[in-house]
Amino acid sequence: DIQMTQSPSTLSASVGDRVTITCRASQSISGWLAWYQQKPGKAPKLLIYKASSLDSGVPSRFSGSGSGTEFTLTISSLQPDDFATYYCHQCDNYSGTFGQGTKVEIK
């Protein structure tokens, strides 16, 4: 099984900060990597798919990059609505695996 290691597990930041979250796969997954945002009591919401494609309606301050085994999610200027937990998801096959999550907290 492909394992996903996401870091950091918690991130404290201020409004306006540039934030980067990293996800590493235990083997190459080409570009089959997605990022989701989850707020308390809500279902996850797709942000990025195929490593760098922005889902419809997602603000352009979110971006994704990477290939092979290393991927990043960047928020260029953190907004109040962005404080949430973020998960990466390898979807190279039907047996997808999620990272452990990164909670973005207010500093």
Next chain:
Amino acid sequence: EVQLLESGGGLVQPGGSLRLSCVASGFTFSTYALSWVRQAPGKGLQWVSAITGGGGGTFYADSVKGRFTISRDNSRNTLFLQMNSLRVDDTAIYYCAKSGLAVAGHFDYWGQGTLVTVSS
């Protein structure tokens, strides 16, 4: 508008069974793979099971293999998860999720989730 509505969760004793359902609307149901993803209280997301659009291919996490069965009824736009031999560590919110592609891929839509509690 795509909608996924889960039901069937509840409280069950260890060793018991539950059947979850997910009714979908707003897209051509038989075209897309669907999955169940769960989230234990205060924990991260865990993929549980997936089924291809036609229903001929099914996939399971090792932790549920042999105990859970995924199926779909394309005539009723409904996804199912039959859960047998339930254990305390199966306690979680169970989400149904639609693949963004006709095959395996990211999940572009999620249901609101249904809570399964396994406890004596």
